[in-house]
Amino acid sequence: MNARKVLLAALGIGVAWQLLAWLLDTNILPGPLLVLQTFTAEIGADLGGHFLASLWRVLASMLLSVALAAPAGLILGQSRRLNDFFSPVIYLLYPIPKVVLVPVVLLFLGITDLSKIVIIFLILFFQILVLVRDQAAAIRPELIYSVRSLGAGRRGLFRFVYLPASLPAILTALRQSIGTAVAVLYIVELTATQKGLGYYIYFNGSTLFDYPKMYAGVLAMSLLGLGMYYAVDVLHRQISPWQFSERE
Amino acid sequence: MIQLNQVTYQYPQHQPVFQGFDWRVQRGEAWAVLGPSGCGKSTLLYLLAGLRFPQSGQVIIGGEFLSKPRPNTGLILQDYGLLPWATVSENASLGLRLRLFYGPDGRHAPAGQQVQDAEAQANHWLDRLGLTEVKDKYPGQISGGQRQRTAIARTLATDPDLLLMDEPFASLDAPTRQSLGRLVRSLRQEAGLTTIIVTHAIEEAARLGERILVLNQPPNRSPQIVENPGAAVEGYSESAQYLSLCTRLRGLLEPAQ
Numbered sequence: 001m002n003a004r005k006v007l008l009a010a011l012g013i014g015v016a017w018q019l020l021a022w023l024l025d026t027n028i029l030p031g032p033l034l035v036l037q038t039f040t041a042e043i044g045a046d047l048g049g050h051f052l053a054s055l056w057r058v059l060a061s062m063l064l065s066v067a068l069a070a071p072a073g074l075i076l077g078q079s080r081r082l083n084d085f086f087s088p089v090i091y092l093l094y095p096i097p098k099v100v101l102v103p104v105v106l107l108f109l110g111i112t113d114l115s116k117i118v119i120i121f122l123i124l125f126f127q128i129l130v131l132v133r134d135q136a137a138a139i140r141p142e143l144i145y146s147v148r149s150l151g152a153g154r155r156g157l158f159r160f161v162y163l164p165a166s167l168p169a170i171l172t173a174l175r176q177s178i179g180t181a182v183a184v185l186y187i188v189e190l191t192a193t194q195k196g197l198g199y200y201i202y203f204n205g206s207t208l209f210d211y212p213k214m215y216a217g218v219l220a221m222s223l224l225g226l227g228m229y230y231a232v233d234v235l236h237r238q239i240s241p242w243q244f245s246e247r248e
Numbered sequence: 249m250i251q252l253n254q255v256t257y258q259y260p261q262h263q264p265v266f267q268g269f270d271w272r273v274q275r276g277e278a279w280a281v282l283g284p285s286g287c288g289k290s291t292l293l294y295l296l297a298g299l300r301f302p303q304s305g306q307v308i309i310g311g312e313f314l315s316k317p318r319p320n321t322g323l324i325l326q327d328y329g330l331l332p333w334a335t336v337s338e339n340a341s342l343g344l345r346l347r348l349f350y351g352p353d354g355r356h357a358p359a360g361q362q363v364q365d366a367e368a369q370a371n372h373w374l375d376r377l378g379l380t381e382v383k384d385k386y387p388g389q390i391s392g393g394q395r396q397r398t399a400i401a402r403t404l405a406t407d408p409d410l411l412l413m414d415e416p417f418a419s420l421d422a423p424t425r426q427s428l429g430r431l432v433r434s435l436r437q438e439a440g441l442t443t444i445i446v447t448h449a450i451e452e453a454a455r456l457g458e459r460i461l462v463l464n465q466p467p468n469r470s471p472q473i474v475e476n477p478g479a480a481v482e483g484y485s486e487s488a489q490y491l492s493l494c495t496r497l498r499g500l501l502e503p504a505q
Contacts, residue, residue, distance in 0.1 A: 146329025146399075149297050149317045150343040150406065151356040159349065160342065164333050242333045242386040 030212045039216040046200070047213075051220050053195040058185060058228060061117045062174060065124035070170050073129045074162050077136020094130060098122040099184050111192035119188050120181045128173040135169035136162050168243060171236040175229060182225040197221045249275040249410065249442050250296065255305035257291060265291050267467040268305070273444070275409075278436055278479065280457025281446045284501060287463040289446045293412050296444065297323045309410065318410075319347075319358045322403030326415040328395045330387040336398050337383040341370035343406035373401035377431070393424035400428075404435065411436075411443045417452065429456055433480070450497045455485050462500045472500060 014032045021031040043051065076083045102119055109115035139161060147161055189198025201217035204210045237244050250273035258264040265288035273279060283289045294300040295307055298317040307314040309321065317323075330339045344366035347357035354360075363369070374383050377397040382390050387398070396416060403411065411432075417425040433456070436443050445456050453460050460474040476493055478484045 140327070142325050142327050143329045143331070145294070145297070145299050146323060146325055147331075147342070147346075148299060149321065149323035149412075150402070151317065151319050151346045151350065153350075153356055156346050156349055156356065160346065161331070164331070168333075240333060242335075242388065245386055245389055 028211055030215060034212050035215040035219060038212040039219050042213060042216050043220070047216060047220055050195060050197050050200040050217070051224065054185060054189065054197040054221070054224060057113065057116050057196065058120060058178075058181060058224070061120035061124060061181065062228075064117065065121045065128055066170055066174070069125045069128035069173075070132050070166065073132025073169075074136050074158070074166055076129075077133040077139075077166070078158075078162060083133065083137065090126070090130065094126045098126075099187060102184075102188055106192060116185070116188040116193070116196075120184055123180055123184060124174065124177050127177040128170055131169040131173040132166045135166050139165055168236065168240045171232055171239065175232045175236070178225060178228045178232065182221065182228070186221060197224065249273050249277075249310060251306070251308040252295075253306045253308065255295065255302040255307060257288075257295060257300065257302045262466075264467045266295075266302070267469050269468055269471070271461065271471045273442060275442055276436075276440050277442055278433070278456065278458040279442075279444045279461060280453035280459075281444060281461045281463060282450065282453035282457070282497060282501070283448065283463035284465070285448060286465070288466050288468055289448075289463050290414055292463070293323070293414050293444070293446050296410075297321060297412055299323075316355070319354075319356065319406075320408050321410045321412060322406060322408035324396075324399050324403055324411070324413045324416050326418050328387075328399040330395060330398055330402075332387055335384050335386055336379055336390065336394075337367070337370060337374060339387065339398055340374050340379070340383075340401040340405055341366040342402055344369055347406070370401065370405045373405045374398075377401050391424075392420050393428065396420060396424075396428060397431075400431070409441060411441050413443070413445045415447055416445060418447075418449075425452075430482075432456065437480075450494050450501075451485075454490055454493050454497060455479060460497065462497065464500075464502050474500070 017032045021029050039047070042048075076086060098119060101122065105115050105119050105122075109118060144157065144161065147157060152160060185196070186198040186201070189196035190202050193199050197217050197220050201214055201221065204217060205214035250271070252269055252271040255266050255269045255271075256264055257266045281289045281292060291300065295302060296309070296314075298307075298314045298321070301307075301315070309318055312318075331342065334342070344363045347361075347363045348366055350356035352359050352361050357363075371380070371383070374380055377400060379394060379397055379401060382394055387395055390398070413432075416432075417428055420428065429452075432443060432445075435441060443456075445452070447453050447456075454476060456479060458475075458477055458479045460476055462472040462474060464472075474493070474497065478487065478489050478493075484490050
């Protein structure tokens with residue numbers, strides 16, 4: 001994505017926001033400049049700590065889900081027998097909106113950081129598992145034959161075919177599910193914690209009625225999602241340049 | 249070099265493709281395997297590559313029973329089997345990098361041969377096949393002929409003594425097809441390679457096979473062999489001999505039921 005176009009779009013949204021704020025003229029929609037001012041003042045103070053708490057939760061669940069789902073997906077994608085066995089299980093579990101499991105996970109793991117990480121992990125895990133599995137299973141047999149004829153056994157195929165073939169699938173899965181992950185992060189931070197952007201937004205909005213701060217929190221959460229998305233995108237381009245190269 | 253002894257191969261719920269099939273290939277020969285689709289010619293190649301195994305009978309290559317892919321056999325398939333995420337240069341060195349990965353264990357790589365510099369060895373062939381300019385490009389960015397040459401470079405870099413090719417020129421235009429055909433012939437003559445090219449095209453079999461194995465609708469029980477020594481000579485495909493051979497081959501191929 002062109003950086004100038006993105007900046008221009010951000011500016012456009014800011015202008016629309018400002019116009020709407022003038023039009024409605026109410027304290028529940030402060031203008032973007034006031035929010036930006038509050039944001040820069042707060043990020044060095046209170047907001048920064050909440051931001052880091054949230055960032056840690058998302059990052060930890062991302063790492064955990066990649067570490068567990070990618071190898072599992074690779075194994076299922078390579079072995080038809082294992083996949084036949086597990087795919088009905090996945091078929092049943094995959095579409096469950098994991099956010100409804102929030103109370104269950106809270107009951108079992110308590111109000112710790114771990115419970116929040118586990119919930120986001122559950123969302124990312126299935127997304128990555130399914131995409132990596134399908135990617136590994138979709139590798140054409142001719143490609144496997146060719147590489148085997150060059151001497152590759154199971155280990156060689158894993159290292160030179162399955163692993164590089166599934167890296168883009170991992171990143172695609174992450175990119176697709178970051179939006180959901182941040183949304184669920186907000187929900188899990190509403191309850192049973194005093195740290196995190198979800199708590200910050202909720203507390204400032206409905207207890208302190210400090211709307212500029214509430215919006216600063218919303219902005220921080222948006223930036224968190226955007227930053228993650230951007231980071232994964234950059235990583236994707238670094239790791240799989242072939243998917244972005246132009247045909248001449 | 250190659251012996252097929254009483255080989256029987258059958259896919260589940262089909263009649264046998266080969267039944268008690270015998271075939272001999274001597275070192276350095278240039279074979280074409282010709283037949284309509286479904287005749288079992290690709291199966292034959294997979295049997296020779298050690299990717300499929302007969303239900304009964306034996307496949308012996310270089311004096312050894314084949315029980316897995318053999319490190320000195322090169323296989324080139326119709327769609328070239330290149331890794332889409334690797335550059336031309338990385339693809340060309342894949343066989344050598346696999347040998348470095350496993351070490352000279354005699355199973356995955358020939359015993360007693362240490363790969364020194366995979367990239368340099370691959371580059372030698374890229375240079376030889378005119379691919380140096382595209383060596384940093386991905387397979388998706390180059391032409392079909394270049395992809396095919398990359399697959400050839402990848403195979404030759406591993407220094408094979410047997411080259412198996414499945415419809416190697418099927419999706420290429422005529423001039424590219426002819427120049428690659430010449431290339432394969434000259435490589436064979438200078439390195440003493442044994443080559444087996446599988447094709448459904450009569451003209452291709454006649455140009456590239458000094459001996460031609462004709463397969464028909466299964467089951468194939470005994471090999472039908474046409475001698476074609478003229479294929480070794482440059483300019484053969486303009487001769488009357490070539491044309492009459494093509495006519496003869498056409499007659500040998502039964503129409504599919």
